[in-house]
Amino acid sequence: MNWRKYSVVPLFVLLAACSSSTQEGAIGVQRKQFLLLPTEQVNAMALQSYRGELSAAQKKGALNTDKANLERIRKIADRIIPQTAIFRPEAPSWAWEVNLETRNDLNAYCAPGGKIMFFTGIINNLKLTDDEIAAIMGHEIAHALREHGRERISQAYAQQAGMTLLAMVTNMDAKQAAVLQTVTHLGLTLPHGRGQESEADVIGLEILARAGYDPRASISLWQKMAAANKGAPPAFLSTHPSSNQRINELQTKMPTVMPLYEAAKRKPSPVKMIVPRT
Numbered sequence: 001m002n003w004r005k006y007s008v009v010p011l012f013v014l015l016a017a018c019s020s021s022t023q024e025g026a027i028g029v030q031r032k033q034f035l036l037l038p039t040e041q042v043n044a045m046a047l048q049s050y051r052g053e054l055s056a057a058q059k060k061g062a063l064n065t066d067k068a069n070l071e072r073i074r075k076i077a078d079r080i081i082p083q084t085a086i087f088r089p090e091a092p093s094w095a096w097e098v099n100l101e102t103r104n105d106l107n108a109y110c111a112p113g114g115k116i117m118f119f120t121g122i123i124n125n126l127k128l129t130d131d132e133i134a135a136i137m138g139h140e141i142a143h144a145l146r147e148h149g150r151e152r153i154s155q156a157y158a159q160q161a162g163m164t165l166l167a168m169v170t171n172m173d174a175k176q177a178a179v180l181q182t183v184t185h186l187g188l189t190l191p192h193g194r195g196q197e198s199e200a201d202v203i204g205l206e207i208l209a210r211a212g213y214d215p216r217a218s219i220s221l222w223q224k225m226a227a228a229n230k231g232a233p234p235a236f237l238s239t240h241p242s243s244n245q246r247i248n249e250l251q252t253k254m255p256t257v258m259p260l261y262e263a264a265k266r267k268p269s270p271v272k273m274i275v276p277r278t
Contacts (some may be wrong), residue, residue, distance in 0.1 A: 025086050026256055027206045029199050036154035048211050049071040062102040066120055073118050074275045076134050081274050083210040087145050098275045106228060110140035117256045126205050126224045131217030138204030148196040201246055202253050209257040212264035
């Protein structure tokens with residue numbers, strides 16, 4: 001078997017696709033990422049999905065009906081977004097949006113390109129302070145800055161291509177291929193997912209501190225999340241680290257980010273309206 005004809009192009013693609021989507025910041029995130037697909041393609045797919053969710057929520061009368069909390073999270077975003085320039089200089093000029101869906105889920109996200117969605121459940125059920133909302137928002141924005149969605153899609157594409165190639169060259173039957181796919185998922189996909197969550201935690205911590213929000217709120221946030229999510233699956237079989245793991249890591253970063261927070265409180269930056277009000 002001549003393996004060279006199967007391996008040269010994939011290796012070239014792998015090497016070319018390894019880069020970092022962000023600068024290090026004070027927190028020092030340096031991991032190289034596998035980013036195969038173009039940013040524009042991933043952002044377009046994410047925008048289509050985001051628009052679909054907005055439309056569905058609008059039809060149910062569940063979009064942006066809680067005006068007080070909507071304005072609250074948009075004002076927090078106005079303070080946080082300028083700090084994204086530390087990690088990506090162009091990020092403050094993204095077409096940012098912040099919307100609020102009346103839904104009981106304890107969730108929020110920032111889609112690629114800066115499309116933020118909060119659910120009322122996480123604000124109301126956890127009785128979040130502004131600092132805790134900023135901790136969530138910083139974390140979710142960090143996912144977008146690091147292009148974790150693009151990275152996960154790239155990994156999935158490469159994994160599928162690799163599985164197809166391996167099945168071809170080894171004459172693997174369907175049962176063997178299914179077993180290998182499960183092992184690949186547990187051995188590769190989950191650790192990457194947990195690593196991405198940890199990156200978002202620490203990058204988000206720096207963003208909210210620079211915006212003048214107390215980074216210690218990230219600790220109280222995960223304490224609330226731990227209390228609300230009793231009986232969650234073990235961290236080993238989850239893409240998310242456990243709340244205790246997150247709290248421990250966040251505590252180790254406090255000496256780095258507390259001076260940034262204290263500086264921001266001493267000399268607050270003027271706040272401009274960045275997020276469109278619609």
